[in-house]
Each structure stands twice: as C-alpha cells, then as structure tokens.
Amino acid sequence: MATTLFGLPKEYGYVVIATASTCFLGFWHGARIGIFRKAAGVPYPKAFADSGDLASAETGDQKKRMYLFNCAQRAHANYLENQPSVMIAMLIAGIRFPLWSAGLGAFWMISRVIYATGYTSPSGTKGEGRLYGSGFWFAQLGLFGLAGWTGYKML
Template sequence: MSVQLTIPREYGYVLAVASATMFFSMWQGLRVGPFRKAAKIPYPQPYASPEELASEKDPARKQAMYLFNCAQRAHGNFLENYPAVLPAILIAGLGYPRGAAVSGALWTVLRWVYARGYTRKDMTNGKGRLMGSGFWIVQTVLFGMVGKMAWDILMV
C-alpha cells in the first residue's frame, strides 16, 4: 500500500507562517542581549545566580538581573517547544493548511505575548508570562492535527 502526497495550494500560508516562526526565533535570541547588558551578567554565564540576586544591594541592578533571568527563561522555554512545534506546523499543513497556518500564527503571537509578559517590570515572579500561556492550547491543537493525519493515513 502506498500513500500519495499532494501539497495543497494553501500550503504557501503554512510556509509563510513557518518562516515567521524562524524570524521570531531570532528575535527571541536577540532580545536577551539588552537584558544581559543591563544586568551586567558576563558571557557565558546563562543566568544571574540565586546567590548573586540575594547579595545584590542595588535595587535597580537586582531588578535588571531578575529581568535578565526572565528573558533567558522565556527564550529557553521557546527553545524547548520549538523543535516540536515547527514540524507540527509543517506536517499538519499538509492535511489542514489553513488550520495549521492560523494555529502557527496564533502560536507565534502568543509566544510574543508570553516573552513580553515574562519581562514586565510590574509583574513579579514571572506572572506576566501567563498572559501568553494560551500557546499551550494552540500547540496541543497542532499536535492533534498531526495525530489525526496519522490516524487517517493508517485507516486508509
């Protein structure tokens, strides 16, 4: 038995969204730099340590160190999820091009809200990230589309 793969015309939307996620990935990485500079955390140190935060006497620097950690964590969370989401967008787009494109675009927007919220000065304990946490739902929808495609292929 073989399965024929036809790429739908609307797959161009999927590729456009996938491309946007790649640029968003660059934005995430570049965004950390100014936070690092403000916190005066040298490379290659990935975070301000709990000891550094506890011993810092200058409130402005302490906040800068905290926000650097938040920016790093937002970027790290993106990097943890991206290797599964990008292929899900591309695979789901073969069967559901519009749904995958809309889901991928919404996921990217929510990741932006998550990253921006995580580094809000007025939100303690990283709670600002919760504003964009709907990306988890969209991500699950994308994974579900891929699973549904697998089911449909296996049941042919």
Template sequence: MVEISIPGNYGYAIAVSLGVIPVLGFIHGVLVGSCRKAAGVPYPHAYASIEQCKANPKAHQFNCAQRAHGNFLENAPQTMLSILVAGVKYPQAAAGLGAAWVVFRTLYMLGYIYSDKPNGNGRYNGMLCWFAQAGLWGLSAFGVAGDLM
C-alpha cells in the same frame, strides 16, 4: 508506495513554520542579549545569581528573558514540525494555529520579561499558546492517522 499531495495553499504553513517562528526566535535572542548587557552578566554565565538579582532588578529581568527564550527553544521545533505535518492535510488551520501560537508566545515573552508581576507570572499573559500547540498536535495526529486508514 505512498504518495503525498501538497495542497496549493501549503505555503501558508511553510511561511509560519519556517519564516515567522524563526524570526520570533531571533527576537528572543536580541532581547536576551540586550537584557544581559543591561544586567552586566558576563559570558559564559547563563543566568544571574540570586545575589545579583537582589542587588539589580535588571539581573532578574535578564533571567526572565533567558528563561522565556529557553522555553521557546524547548517548544519551537515540535511546533514547527506539527505545522508542517498538519499543513499537508489542513494547511489553513495549521497556519492559523501556528500564527496564534506565535501571537501567544510573543505575549508570553513580553509578559515574562517586562511585567511587574512577581516570579515571572507575567508569562501567563500568553499561556493560550499551549492550546494552539495542542491543536497542532491533534491536527498532525488526525491528519496522519486519517491517511493511514
């Protein structure tokens, strides 16, 4: 039988993983929707065409918002899980890295959507999110491996 004891401050990890990160996902959705409306890109089209982007800068902005949201959706589940797993052994570190990830993902999102840099290069404002994410993977692996030994 395996026993898992949850530390008293595990709530911080839960708050970031199951509270703050979903709120950021909601904000992404709102921004995509407002950019879609401003660009005049109808459903079910996921992106504006190259021609639409050349004719309307708002269409390009919509594509950047859509891609930022897609990238968030590709990374949020594994990050949320890593926070929860790492938080069993390292709740404050997991919550701290998770909060840093949220801050950097917010910079990534805002830079991608609103920067004047070409080719969506404003997203590089938040690229440190990858270090926070890697730290969470490491804490998760180290915490689990430590318990197995």
C-alpha cells in the same frame, strides 16, 4: 482543494511561511536577551544571574534587572523547548489542514510574544505576566491533534 506539484494543498505555502516565521521569532528572543543581559551587567558566558550575582548587586534596581534577565532567559529556553515540535506539527498538519495549521501557528507565535513580554514586564515581580501568553498551549495542542489526525487519515 487544489494541489501543487508535490501533491500538497495550494495553501501549503502559508504553512511554510508560518513555520519559517518561528525561526525569526527565535532570533527575536535572542536579541531581547542581549538587551536584558547588558542592562543586568551579567557577563558572557554566564547563562543566568546566579545567587552570588544577586547578593553582590549594589541596588534593588540592579537585582530587578538581573531577575528580568533571568526571566528573558527562561522565556527563551521555554520557546526553544517547544519550537521544534510545533514546527514539525505545523508541517505535518498542513498536509491536510493548511489554513488551520498556519492559523494555529500564527496564534502560537503571537501568544509566544505575549508570553515573553509579559514574563519580562518590569511591573511583574514573579513572572505572572507570562500567563497572559499561555494560550500558546492551546494552539500547540491543536497542532499536535491535527498532525496526529493527518497521520491517521493517511493509513
């Protein structure tokens, strides 16, 4: 395996690209929330449509838009809970396994898009659509394992 100036594998650039891409995916989540917020009519600075908002909704359609806004917020919050550890795991795992790290990172991001869009699908009323994107857990656990293995092999 060829190395760069810093002793990292030549393919480590893929890891950096995948890691940086998670930041753009976070921006995408935030932009989606703005769209759902506007449709639901939930004013800033409220983070969620609460029970009072839902009770005062004039139509069932308005309630559904508020519900979908809440789902978009939950999908984004879940993303933000997981993204930092995935970024770190990608960067560490990429030291020894750059292509696996970048590939698992790409799979993680694709699964996160499926998770978010499924969660906010108007056809789903209980957020079941997010389960289609739950493959991100496998990619995430794989990255954690590779990062741990990288550390072990450095001893």
